Amino acid sequence: MRAFADLLDRLIYTRSRNAKLRLIGDYLKSAPDPDRGWAMAALTGDLDLPGVKPAIIRAMVDERVDPVLFRLSRDFVGDTAETVALIWPEPLTPPPQSDPLTLAAVVDRLMTLSRSEAPAVLATMLDRLEADERYALLKLATGALRVGVSARLAKTALAEAFGIPVDAVEEVWHGLKPPYAELFDWAEGRAAQPSAANVPVFRPFMLAHPLEETQVSLADYAAEWKWDGIRVQLVHVAGQTRLYSRAGDDITHSFPEVAAAFATPGVLDGELLVKGEFQGGEAASFNALQQRLGRKQVSAKMLADYPAFVRLYDILFDGAEDLREQPWTDRRARLEAFVGRLDPDRFDISAVIDAADFAALEEIRAGARDAAIEGVMLKRRDSAYITGRRVGLWYKWKRDPLTADCVLMYAQRGSGKRSSFYSDYTFGAWTPEGELLPVGKAYFGFTDEELKWLDRYVRNHTVARFGPVRETDKTLVLEVAFDSIHESKRHKSGLAMRFPRIARIRNDKPASEADTIETLRRLAT
Incomplete structure (x- = not known):
């Protein structure tokens, strides 16, 4: 835990992106397996320890510290983990001498905990650690690191540390499970790159930069409406269908009717929306979609009252054929052909806006405040589908607030x-x-x-x-x-x-x- 605690402490007080990349990279090159794999899982939000919840921590600290003092301290500090780490008292009887706690040992033990076991086990661990290590443990256990590191930055740090392309890391990431032994074997040259073939994995989205003062030529850029739903990726591979959110979360269970309707091999990018009766079956507002989000089980009434569909933006794979390197114009033609094979009640395509020039587009955008329209997307016609945000390729031009x-x-x-x-x-x-x-x-x-x-x-x-x-x-x-x-x-x-x-x-x-x-x-x- 010592090395991981030092890493978190330094990341919290480091603002420079390059410095953060170096800190993470140095840790990954020096930490042993599987510690570094679990650290990557924590930094990218892929570590789930269901036995430890904030309420358990609050109840546990109430047994060791005056509850009034703890709440006053929590109010002053503003963070539960930091407060507990600082206020946790030294045990009356020093714990027996033992080997230092490793990150892997902590994760292995916490993963097997029931909620009834968690307070005693967690308290024993806190007794063995110093304040900054206690902070790291509690942040790890609750899944709330908040150290200014995005999942993309952590993956970039890994890629730069071992000299492999970050896009290649992204390509295989969602087909692997922590602590990522196959990933580090590949990174250090002991094995070939892991394959995502025949697995319905998530591929990171291509994202857009805000269009601020820039004007673009519609000879170079195509314009589409930016719909106000949630961005999703549909994947059908080897007879399996998955529906992923922008963050890569599997939301198939929340929208079973959409997943059931997508049985054509391929990978599509689109906007998940709900139909609105008041708009003749067109997209309803985000408020209607919100009734469906986060539900583990969806009732028949919910399916009937808030029928979901996907308005398609792009195509990444047509069957097993990877189309991401093709220009947008070619992918658009493939998408238009692909959508003809899908259920029109569940899938349609986002239309290209017909505008003579940028001034005409600006006038069209200014007159649109539909419940489900968030603005305009501008996509460079020759752009490949590239992970993340690349300047000059895609722009988002949101409606005025x-x-x-x-x-x-x-x-x-x-x-x-x-x-x-x-x-x-x-x-x-x-x-x-x-x-x-x-x-x-x-x-x-x-x-x-x-x-x-x-x-x-x-x-x-x-x-x-x-x-x-x-x-x-x-x-x-x-x-x-x-x-x-x-x-x-x-x-x-x-x-x-x-x-x-x-x-x-x-x-x-x-x-x-x-x-x-x-x-x-x-x-x-």
Whole structure:
């Protein structure tokens, strides 16, 4: 655990991407198997230890530390793992001398734990470790490292450390299981590259850069609508079908009707949507799709009320033929031929927007605020399907956000680097009776200087405390930008914002002039 704890500690305090790559690479080259494999699983989010949950940790620490002291400390520190690591008392009886705990030994033991066994086993481990190792253990156990490392960056570090292409690592990654013995055998030249043939694995998506001030020529770029669902990948290989989310999570069980309808060998990229009766079977808003997300079992009523389908964007494989190196125009022709073999109730194709030039496209985009349209995609006609974001190939041009003036109601400390700041803000709008009801929560959109100003404001205008949450005096107006707003039965206001962010601090505007629930309801889709 010592080497892994040192790695996490250094990553937390390192901002440079290249420095992080070197830190991870040095660890992977020096750590033994299977420790380094489990470390990669933790850094990429592929490690699941179901026996350890945050509630177990809180109950466990309550037995060793005054609960009031722990909660006050947790409120000050802002992170449970860090608080427990620092406040955990030395055992009254020193543990017997034994070999240092290794990362592999910790993972092996935690993987076999039941929830009833977890507190005692975890406490014994904490007794044997120093504070930074305790922090690493708790972060590992709960799957919440938050050290500023994405899965892609961790894979890039591995690739650079061993001199292999990162795209080749991505290609085989989802066909392997931790601790990735075959991957390290290949990386160190002891074996051939693992194969993903005949396995329905996930291939990383091609992503787009935001289109900001740049204008592009429609002679070089094709335009499609950017639909407001969730990006998915459909894979049918060797008689097996899988449906993957953008993060590579298997969501087949949540959309069984879509998976059952895809039995043609190939790999497709598209947007998962729900049909809306009010739009004649066209795509409904994201709010309708949200009723289906995250469900382990889907009832017949849910299937009938929220029928899912996929609007296809691209084709990666046609049967066993890999099309990713072909230009977009050729892949588009193959996709149009492929979709003709699919069930039209479950699959259609995202149409290319007919616009004479960029100015005409801008006018078309400005007039579109359909419930399921998020903006426009611009794809270079000669672009191969390349993993990740490459400048100049694909752009996303989102529709302009909606805005509303809302009143700050509550604030809560953030996590990680923001654990010392009140950075999560709940805001509301007025009812006709003059009551404020929450309509959203945002924790980004502001600058570092604005965050410091807001933090001071919260501390100086607190009127009540509820654990880590502070209630403010409801005098500060925030201009909130959001992509859309929907009717919601789960919220007291009856509304839910999609992707809200703080656009501006309106300390020049009286709270009484903020927007009303009715104003926001008229924007609902």
